[in-house]
Amino acid sequence: MSPEEQSLLGGAIERAMRQSPFWRARLTELGIRPRDLVPGFPFHQLPPVSKGDLLADQASDPPFGRLLAVPPESVRRIHRTSGTSATPFFIAMTDRDIADTYISSERAFRCAGMGPGDRVVHCLNFNMWSGGVTDYIPIERTNATAIPFGVGQTSLLLRLIKTLKINAISSTPSYMFVLRDRCRDELGINPRDLGLRRGYFGGEGLLQVPGLRATIENEFGMIAIDANYGMSEIQSVIGGEGPERDGLVNHTHGILLTELIDTAGDVVPLETGATGEFVFSTLRREAQPLFRYRTNDLAEIVWAETGEDGLKRMRFRIRGRTDEMLVLKGVNFFPQSLMSVVAEFPEELGSSFRVVRPPPGSVSYLDIVMETPVAVAGRAALAEAVERRVSALLQVRSHVHLIPAGTLPRDANKSRYIVDTVSAIPGLQETVDLGVAG
Secondary structure, three states: OOOHHHHHHHHHHHHHHHOOHHHHHHHHOOOOOOHHHOOOOHHHHHEOOHHHHHHHHHHHOOOOOOOOOOOOOHHHHHEEEEEEEEEEEEEEHHHHHHHHHHHHHHHHHHHHHOOOOOOOEEEEOOOOOOOOOOHHHHHHHHHOOEEEEOOOHHHHHHHHHOOOOOOOEEHHHHHHHHHHHHHHHHOOOHHHHHHOOEEEEEEEOHHOOOOOOHHHHHHHEEEEEEEEEOOOOEEEEEEEEEEOOOOOEEOOOOOOEEEEOOOOOOOEOOOOEEEEEEEEEEOOOOOOOOOOOOEEEEEEEHHHHHHHOEEEEEEEEEEOOOOOEEEEEEEOOOOOHHHHOOOOOOOOOOOOEEEEEEOOOOOOEEEEEOOOOOOOOHHHHHHHHHHHHHHHHOEEEEEEEEHHHHHHOOOOOOOEEEEHHHHHHHHOOOOOOOOOOO
């Protein structure tokens, strides 16, 4: 930590002990007293906090839990997490919390090249998920022309892109496959004819999947930029690519403290080539301060150095979520990596799929449910071809079950890949006949 970060962190923890019952109880239980919070305090030895801890806190003392460190009347905005991988968490923000969110978001969008000349349509819904309004306002601050749209009226969007001469889009990467299909099916045009030249993507890590960026760029004739990595409960935008598109630049210096930990929970030095789970601490957050918060995001540091100001600058890649990683015969498998296989079958496979979580114990293959427009007579041969590519590219065996296009539920903002049982997919109990993995 730099002296600046040490000062900010010490003040933040002292304030949290004084104003947040959650942190006062947690730190007191660890034997920590306010007078212990001096330079050199062994901060890295504090046990990390998980999302489960926060959800349990809110469940026992709704709506914001004992974590809240400001009077309720100081809360200016309420968001909630998307709930893609857990029960939604309610996020309270003060004026300063909102302002800090805009700072890192604007840094990221400007670094990605957004600015005058861009006419950006923002296709993340303006619901309680912070990817909507919280990410939209920084787009305006880059001096780009911003068009708030959301998700759900794709036919209208396609017409507006042409009518308003929109040349850039802000969305999840998976939404581009919806646009591609609708261009062909509804308008009968090549997606390149839309005129989109830049894509500023976030909400999913799909641009990190081999082949996905090239597929989007080739289909639309655009430059695809991973401009928006973050999480609502910590910071809506933490990092994004710069012009070199070689890793995500961390834009939260002075706002967050970044750590890596290994599977045992030990700190991994932030240096080029290091890998581990990201752990973040808020340095300025007023309403819901978080210290050593586990993200479940497995990161690789592409480049790191300490500047003259003592602050660590870095570029990183997100390899996947540790809570979504499946291990088959010693192979670590992230479901989103299946998009690299989908990209090889652009006419035969849809972009939506589900992986059925295997039962505990040793398993040799995965059950995968995929959509296809191919008629029933041709599905057996297609399933075999897909299984061969999954084995060759991802080093896992699979049983692929093909279902009609449009069958799987859609999420307006993020893609969900794992289900615990096929019964978790409405209407598919009779459609898919799954074997027993083993």
